[in-house]
Amino acid sequence: MDEVSALDISASGLVAQRLRLNVVAENLANAETTRTADGGPYRRKVAIFGSDGGESFGQTLGAAQADAVRVLGVEESDEPARMVHQPGHPDANAEGYVMLPNINPVLEMVDLLGATRAYEANITALQAAKSMAMKALEIGR
């Protein structure tokens, strides 16, 4: 069933983009978090995507297969923390600087928009697959 795997592929895109949205939401929520379990400020997280191509079953058989997307993991960005002069802050160092998370809200909002659009594109593909399958069921009716 081609439709089923087309639906699976679109679903993999939806899962990946939703995870990306979750990561963006987490980053925005923690834009000012100065204390974490690991100590130090919160670090920006990034979702890493990879293509599911290569050694799939269909390709081994010689049939070309479409690639689903896979979330390889969520990794922490190694950009340096923002240093802000706030001598009254409880987490300020000896010089009066506070280490704030390396989060740029503008960057996060752009990422949010990109993830939303990609999510919508996958929804459209999913609906098209569904309508194609429904149309095929109507043959001879």
Added chain:
Amino acid sequence: MQIVFDETNRLLSEMVQGAKLRHQILSGNLANVDTPGYEPKDVSFAAALTQARQAAGGGGTVQVQTNVVSEPDGPARQDGNTVQLDRQMAKLAQNTLWHNSMLQMLSTRMAILKSAIKGS
């Protein structure tokens, strides 16, 4: 029973299969719209059909062949991805219409057969 098992119906159903494969490939491109280094794929089957027609000389059986090809949409982004979302969406809409029109033709042929059986 020429209308049920004839060349036209076989070709139509093969084209439907091709459209389904192309939809699968295009969905894969959309799923990988943010995968670093991903190159979009497409199915070329219209060219294969023409080639097969020429080879068959009009008389023999015509086979629809589908080939999956890698086809960059445009210049690579900074992450090496060459998928253009708008172009893929246009292809997807086009392919859905194509698939549905093939199915419509099949459906019409079945309706003709049905009315011939019923006689009314």
